[in-house]
Amino acid sequence: GAGVSQSPRYKVAKRGQDVALRCDPISGHVSLFWYQQALGQGPEFLTYFQNEAQLDKSGLPSDRFFAERPEGSVSTLKIQRTQQEDSAVYLCASRTVNEQFFGPGTRLTVL
């Protein structure tokens, strides 16, 4: 595809549910990032992949958050036992040498 795509675009979950958010990066991009944007904040780094290797997961807020990219292309961010504070826009980006290209995000609302 022409750009980074994410699905679903919107997700409403009940507290305690597990959710899975998908990111399709630009074909051929080695690096992939996940960011979380809470209301009133800027996007904050969650985790980084180079191909299938997760090189940095220091931004994941708790062990309920898990990300994978098993074949070095599509990535999934999973949140277990969602809490209200997980409500945010989750952005995925893939990168060339100089630039990060973002998807439209998944807006997660936890009720």
Place this chain on the structure above:
Amino acid sequence: ILNVEQSPQSLHVQEGDSTNFTCSFPSSNFYALHWYRWETAKSPEALFVMTLNGDEKKKGRISATLNTKEGYSYLYIKGSQPEDSATYLCAFYGGSQGNLIFGKGTKLSVKP
């Protein structure tokens, strides 16, 4: 902890007004400063990637300057139009593995 600050938080202008916003960032370990334009329900759109002290870049009615020694960048919009309404984000890149450190953004509303 690296901190990126943007001001103002929000801005309301009339069509035709020119406006500018500020991004301040750490002056040490600087590699690049990114500006993005983010409209609701769309992907953040890259405006500029700025790397050199004194850089000035322009894209249509939008321009940006960079001062790495004092750690700030300005974004200017000349003759604002309603379609310029968006949140403008700046992001600092320290040149390590590549994650960006974002400010909270400036939300611009342009009234016709």
